[in-house]
Amino acid sequence: MKSHLISLVAAAVLAVAPFATAHAAPPAEVQDFLGHAAASADAxxxxxxxxxxxxxxxxRATVGSDGRLxxxxxxxxxxxxxxxxxxxxxLKRLAVGPVPAQVAGRKVMLTLGQAPIVQAKAR
Known part of the structure; x- marks a missing residue:
């Protein structure tokens, strides 16, 4: 579950590229929203x-101010x-919840169904 969540967040981070400047990361609120949106879509x-x-x-979809794609x-x-x-x-009528102002009315891309990331510990 943890590794699946990590892959969802990684996909969401890639989807926020339009929000990022050359040196700044997307706002945490946007990252959280996109992670939640991907998890909602997978569910x-x-x-x-x-x-x-x-x-x-x-x-790819446009996020409405009401949270619908x-x-x-x-x-x-x-x-x-x-x-x-x-x-x-x-996913035709997917609603993903409260929308940050920076995302409302914008197109986003979500990566869904990624295989979990497998991690191994070195001995």
Missing amino acids: KLAAAGVNLAGQPVKV SGLSIAESTGSRDTDAAVEAA
């Missing part, structure tokens, strides 16, 4: 029975048209 996919089978998919589209395919269509259908 909705699981509830809808969409199994990405370790094939990540990137989706609109104009959702597949930015990077899973490689399966059926799975991509199921992802779009499952």
